Amino acid sequence: MKLFDEQAFIHQLSIDCVIFGYKDLELKVLASQINMSRSFWTLPGGFIKHEEGIDGAAKRILEERTGLKDIYLEQYRVFGEPDRVNREVFEELAEVRDEWVAKGILDDANIGWLGKRFVSIGYYALVDINKVSPQKTELDDSVDWYNVKELPTLIMDHNEMVGYALEALRQNLDQKLIGFNLLPETFTMREVQELYEAVYDRPFARNNFQKKILDLNVLERLEKKFTGAQNKAPYLYRFRRE
Amino acid sequence: MKLFDEQAFIHQLSIDCVIFGYKDLELKVLASQINMSRSFWTLPGGFIKHEEGIDGAAKRILEERTGLKDIYLEQYRVFGEPDRVNREVFEELAEVRDEWVAKGILDDANIGWLGKRFVSIGYYALVDINKVSPQKTELDDSVDWYNVKELPTLIMDHNEMVGYALEALRQNLDQKLIGFNLLPETFTMREVQELYEAVYDRPFARNNFQKKILDLNVLERLEKKFTGAQNKAPYLYRFRRE
CATH class of the missing domain: 3.90.79.10 (Nucleoside Triphosphate Pyrophosphohydrolase)
Known part of the structure; x- marks a missing residue:
């Protein structure tokens, strides 16, 4: 056709x-x-x-x-x-x-x-x-x-x-939790924040942001992401799909 | 036509x-x-x-x-x-x-x-x-x-x-403040709450509701609505259009 x-x-x-x-x-x-x-x-x-x-x-x-x-x-x-x-x-x-x-x-x-x-x-x-x-x-x-x-x-x-x-x-972005479709399977909290900052084209305060996202209650926390500096290794998260 | x-x-x-x-x-x-x-x-x-x-x-x-x-x-x-x-x-x-x-x-x-x-x-x-x-x-x-x-x-x-x-x-309703289009020119806080309850088909708690609406910072408080029972007369509000 x-x-x-x-x-x-x-x-x-x-x-x-x-x-x-x-x-x-x-x-x-x-x-x-x-x-x-x-x-x-x-x-x-x-x-x-x-x-x-x-x-x-x-x-x-x-x-x-x-x-x-x-x-x-x-x-x-x-x-x-x-x-x-x-x-x-x-x-x-x-x-x-x-x-x-x-x-x-x-x-x-x-x-x-x-x-x-x-x-x-x-x-x-x-x-x-x-x-x-x-x-x-x-x-x-x-x-x-x-x-x-x-x-x-x-x-x-x-x-x-x-x-x-x-x-x-x-x-x-929050309401329908659609932002997570833009991320890979697993991600750090910092990566979520960077995504939000790109979408809204403005910075977010780290502590408030982390609380806000965790309060959505849609993320599953996985193991730490090993980066070499053990005590600063961030957690990895995964979007919890029902 | x-x-x-x-x-x-x-x-x-x-x-x-x-x-x-x-x-x-x-x-x-x-x-x-x-x-x-x-x-x-x-x-x-x-x-x-x-x-x-x-x-x-x-x-x-x-x-x-x-x-x-x-x-x-x-x-x-x-x-x-x-x-x-x-x-x-x-x-x-x-x-x-x-x-x-x-x-x-x-x-x-x-x-x-x-x-x-x-x-x-x-x-x-x-x-x-x-x-x-x-x-x-x-x-x-x-x-x-x-x-x-x-x-x-x-x-x-x-x-x-x-x-x-x-x-x-x-x-x-909140985000675009469009609900006020459904109300007459002036109204009491109770009338706003009743409107929300009709739209969402559920009750709202009075104190929380009043705070939430006043925090939107879009209402102008007018005189009290005289109802006969002077000390219980509610305030009238008007939507503040920019």
Whole structure:
């Protein structure tokens, strides 16, 4: 099936995914680069098949475009201003039409429906960045992680989408305990704190932070992490899943 | 313009509104009753015009169907399972087609697009129930407030929509201070507590509750409310808007 098959999908409705990962003390977002006559960066996104639920569509899109399965995924906002579609992108698209038809991405008829207004459902996802290797589609020239604070300029309102996703992530970090999806299997308290500091982009006081996290009562304490300096070895923790 | 004008709206995408009001110690939701060969209850809803943003569409729909303007409105979830549309309703619709064409609600051509799958964007709204008088459209036989705990069976997934809206309201009550939209201009602390108890459907301890609310630092204390028993007169408060 072509990526932009006019018959396969609900028209004027799309899904875009803000995929958060965490590495080297930085909160990162996955973006793909598409080369037309200019380069564009976009969030991984796609459309909803006629017989498919929207959550199912988001999972499929994530898997197709990044190789990720079974990850934490949440709807967070719908983007539906009438002027959110950047006409410039579609002018570029018209220019590369022949090339994309040759690649099997497009057939001639398709630009029509792609050029219409789209309302987009925003999902965000949290992944353990060490476990994933993003996959390119025939559309992408690269798929890479970018520091959320140093994102390139994305097409349309995709930068705004990231901003709202980050806001939703901050609101839900404690409440839904979703932050632990960003960490490896075991971690130190300091690593949890560093994650929070990256997400909220501000420091936390160590003692208060540790108490707050332990009071959530969701961590299981394991053995100490041996670092050489025995008496300063920190405990390892694991997220206790019910 | 006809309510169901095929040309005017984006297809397969709708908006449904859960409108919360508070009265007589009960959290209430607005629902309309539509008589076809059977009676159906539905949430106020509608479609998005081609040149209209989704938030703007939600505001317009609310105003058209309830007479309410400038009220607190928030997207809270998209409902997009492929089987969410209840076929039974559309069979009924086919039966009353002639009557509705006579009323100007439908023209013949329209049942086609209405019978397709719809993804619906859920909004919830909070209103001061004393200030509003719900308005019927030509579609509705009645528009009434129902206790959220005693809602009639609504069409399609509308009961589920109310459930998710209530969950979103609970999550946001403190954080976004939206609860005060449900109260009249001035109120006693006891009235705030009663509102919280209705929303969360559980009792709160009076002293803790008062401290928690005052700590939010958003209320302005006014004169005492004279009730006859001078020394027990409670203070009146007003929400301090920046």
